[in-house]
Amino acid sequence: MNDPPDIGLVPSPWSILEEITLVHNLVADFKARAKEYYFEVILSQYQCPECKGALRMVEASIKFH
Numbered sequence: 001m002n003d004p005p006d007i008g009l010v011p012s013p014w015s016i017l018e019e020i021t022l023v024h025n026l027v028a029d030f031k032a033r034a035k036e037y038y039f040e041v042i043l044s045q046y047q048c049p050e051c052k053g054a055l056r057m058v059e060a061s062i063k064f065h
Helices: 013-043
Strands: none
Touching: none
C-alpha cells in the first residue's frame, strides 16, 4: 500500500517533537528571565555596604530535587 502524498496537513511525529522542544526551550528561557527580573526587583531595595552600588545575583542558586 502506498503512503498518501505529503501535502502538509498531517504533521510528522518528528515535527511534533521539534515543536514540543521549541516550546520547552521558550518556557525555560521565560522562566530564567522571570527569575532574573524577580531577584532584580527584590534586591533593588538593598545597596552594597562598601560601594553603595545595587546588589544583583551573580551565581545560579542551588537546586534541590
